Amino acid sequence: MNNKQQNTKKVVVPIGPYHPLLEEPEFFALYCEGEKVVDVEWQAGYNHRGIEKLSESKHWDQVTFLVERICGICSTSHPFAYCNSVEDLLGITVPERARYIRSIIGELERLHSHLLWVGLAGHFLGYNTVFMWAWKYREPVLDIFEIISGNRNHYAMFKVGGVRRDIENEDIPKIRKVLGELKGQIEMLTGAVLDDPVLAARLKGVGVLTKEHIKNFGAVGPVARASGVDIDVRRDDPYAAYPLVEWKVITTENGDVFDKAVVRLLECFESIKIISQCLDAIEGKKGEIQGEIREVPPGEGIGRHEAPRGECFHYIRSDGTNRPVRHKIRAPSYVNIPTFKASCIGQTIADVAIILAGVDPCYCCTERVAIYDAEKKKKLYDFKYLVEKSKEKTEKIRKEI
Amino acid sequence: MRVKKPKIRELKEAVKGAFSKPYTTDFPYKSHTPPLRYRGKPEYNKDVCVGCGACFQVCPAKAIEMVDKIENHTATRTLIQHPSQCIFCGECERNCITKEGIKLTTKFDIAYFNERDTLDSIEHKLIICQHCGTVIGTEKHLQWVLKRIGNLGFAQPVLLTQLMEMLKVKTDFEEKVVTPIQRTDMLKIVCPKCRRIAFISDEKKGR
Numbered sequence: 001m002n003n004k005q006q007n008t009k010k011v012v013v014p015i016g017p018y019h020p021l022l023e024e025p026e027f028f029a030l031y032c033e034g035e036k037v038v039d040v041e042w043q044a045g046y047n048h049r050g051i052e053k054l055s056e057s058k059h060w061d062q063v064t065f066l067v068e069r070i071c072g073i074c075s076t077s078h079p080f081a082y083c084n085s086v087e088d089l090l091g092i093t094v095p096e097r098a099r100y101i102r103s104i105i106g107e108l109e110r111l112h113s114h115l116l117w118v119g120l121a122g123h124f125l126g127y128n129t130v131f132m133w134a135w136k137y138r139e140p141v142l143d144i145f146e147i148i149s150g151n152r153n154h155y156a157m158f159k160v161g162g163v164r165r166d167i168e169n170e171d172i173p174k175i176r177k178v179l180g181e182l183k184g185q186i187e188m189l190t191g192a193v194l195d196d197p198v199l200a201a202r203l204k205g206v207g208v209l210t211k212e213h214i215k216n217f218g219a220v221g222p223v224a225r226a227s228g229v230d231i232d233v234r235r236d237d238p239y240a241a242y243p244l245v246e247w248k249v250i251t252t253e254n255g256d257v258f259d260k261a262v263v264r265l266l267e268c269f270e271s272i273k274i275i276s277q278c279l280d281a282i283e284g285k286k287g288e289i290q291g292e293i294r295e296v297p298p299g300e301g302i303g304r305h306e307a308p309r310g311e312c313f314h315y316i317r318s319d320g321t322n323r324p325v326r327h328k329i330r331a332p333s334y335v336n337i338p339t340f341k342a343s344c345i346g347q348t349i350a351d352v353a354i355i356l357a358g359v360d361p362c363y364c365c366t367e368r369v370a371i372y373d374a375e376k377k378k379k380l381y382d383f384k385y386l387v388e389k390s391k392e393k394t395e396k397i398r399k400e401i
Numbered sequence: 402m403r404v405k406k407p408k409i410r411e412l413k414e415a416v417k418g419a420f421s422k423p424y425t426t427d428f429p430y431k432s433h434t435p436p437l438r439y440r441g442k443p444e445y446n447k448d449v450c451v452g453c454g455a456c457f458q459v460c461p462a463k464a465i466e467m468v469d470k471i472e473n474h475t476a477t478r479t480l481i482q483h484p485s486q487c488i489f490c491g492e493c494e495r496n497c498i499t500k501e502g503i504k505l506t507t508k509f510d511i512a513y514f515n516e517r518d519t520l521d522s523i524e525h526k527l528i529i530c531q532h533c534g535t536v537i538g539t540e541k542h543l544q545w546v547l548k549r550i551g552n553l554g555f556a557q558p559v560l561l562t563q564l565m566e567m568l569k570v571k572t573d574f575e576e577k578v579v580t581p582i583q584r585t586d587m588l589k590i591v592c593p594k595c596r597r598i599a600f601i602s603d604e605k606k607g608r
Contacts, residue, residue, distance in 0.1 A: 058461060061459075061492075062459070062461035062492070065461040065462075065488060065490045065492070066461060069488075129415075133414070133418070136418075136424050139424045146435070146436050147437075147438070148438075149438075149440075150436075150439050150440035150489075150491075150505075151439070151440050151489065154488070154489075156440070156489075156490045156491060164491070164495070165438070185414075188410060188411070188414055191410060192410070192411050
């Protein structure tokens with residue numbers, strides 16, 4: 001046995017760093033002994049675009065468009081947090097109609113982001129039907145965005161003190177129709193995931209994060225809620241229309257990949273609930289969508305928003321000019337990614353793809369996975385191999401059951 | 402074989418999916434109609450645009466270029482909109498002083514082989530200071546200002562000359578400012594800085 005252990009080579013598996021889909025490309029080096037991952041190293045900063053510095057050269061109104069382009073999937077969470085921060089500095093309140101519209105946009109985004117995740121998670125496990133279905137259900141949501149804001153992504157709806165565009169009354173029945181259909185479809189999808197014995201065997205107990213892990217790493221969003229840490233900015237620090245509507249925060253206890261999927265799927269129902277209540281509140285009424293804004297005084301402001309991936313944080317400082325002198329952004333993935341240190345160690349390479357996917361930003365970077373022999377610097381496995389490996393394991397479990 | 406209950410639910414969806422049309426459209430073969438409020442390529446309205454350059458100043462992506470060309474006493478301003486750099490935010494439309502001068506269209510198909518084919522530009526006659534050549538504004542912009550301020554336009558020499566031109570009262574345009582600038586040139590087309598020199602120092606008298 002001892003002899004055998006000495007013979008096993010320690011292999012470094014680099015994951016990353018570049019992928020155009022990701023808001024923050026990162027690099028992971030997995031140190032493996034055979035199939036088992038013994039250590040993970042993380043490097044970030046590969047996609048430094050100088051957004052914070054650029055922000056200092058744009059005036060208050062233009063920054064919304066700049067921060068919108070930090071991320072393509074959750075492109076409204078950054079303007080949301082930024083507008084909250086400038087409004088915090090100005091000390092103004094947003095008109096009620098604008099608050100409802102903000103919440104509608106934020107929740108529609110959560111819907112399409114979670115559906116995208118479910119689809120990709122299905123793809124990694126070899127459930128390509130889930131991938132096709134989830135992405136098919138996501139399309140009508142994007143079409144709704146195109147109808148109400150004018151674009152499938154980068155909605156350009158947010159503005160300091162209000163929103164740029166109103167939701168027209170004639171569009172509301174269309175949104176309701178899509179939400180109604182979507183509810184049935186997500187119910188089907190949730191049932192399919194929860195009842196499937198293969199998925200349960202494949203995902204339960206994989207990549208477990210305990211409450212202590214979450215607190216030590218400071219993880220946020222669905223990752224934290226799946227481990228039983230009950231945090232949600234929408235409830236803890238109310239903004240927009242969230243205190244005006246009824247909804248609940250979804251938490252589960254186990255903290256494995258299965259629970260992360262459950263949290264995301266159940267959150268979709270809460271989002272649908274929030275949107276329908278917001279639509280009830282604005283339907284058939286007229287109101288201001290732009291509050292009164294004045295010159296930005298010197299000072300600092302903090303804004304937060306619960307993005308699909310967790311709490312998004314913006315800090316701005318003003319010296320009284322028409323541009324921010326400092327703009328600090330902390331995206332949720334920045335705190336969620338290091339949890340790999342806890343969740344990946346001790347797992348097999350076949351599970352790594354789905355554990356990385358479990359935190360949501362990371363399926364993007366795994367597409368650049370290549371496994372190298374530490375001594376020969378030769379490519380051993382690539383991303384395709386990892387997905388194959390992951391699918392193989394699912395197939396094996398399916399046969400056993 | 403015993404079919405479990407959950408499987409029936411998924412089978413139903415699969416059958417439904419098999420008999421429904423794919424969600425993707427046949428776009429290149431069939432034309433696509435974007436929604437009413439789709440944010441597409443911005444275009445200038447040649448009749449309404451006054452060439453003030455507000456769109457150039459507010460564009461967050463710097464997709465609008467403003468070129469002021471001055472060649473022996475004739476000057477033109479060209480505003481060029483580059484769709485390849487445009488982020489379709491609609492700021493130019495929102496900040497347009499005439500509200501209709503630049504509008505986002507629903508044109509989405511702006512792929513090109515040659516960038517020059519997609520550029521949308523508009524040219525305006527520019528009024529420059531006859532003494533130092535500083536840009537005062539476009540002719541249309543001054544006329545737009547005149548319409549807004551009404552009779553107050555008589556109080557400002559540059560606007561007054563424009564007004565006279567609009568009313569076709571003024572015929573004598575040959576009388577240009579010549580160096581050195583003198584007090585009588587105050588009522589000609591000169592920039593505020595040169596007017597101040599004319600009013601205070603009167604170069605001809607050497608004071």
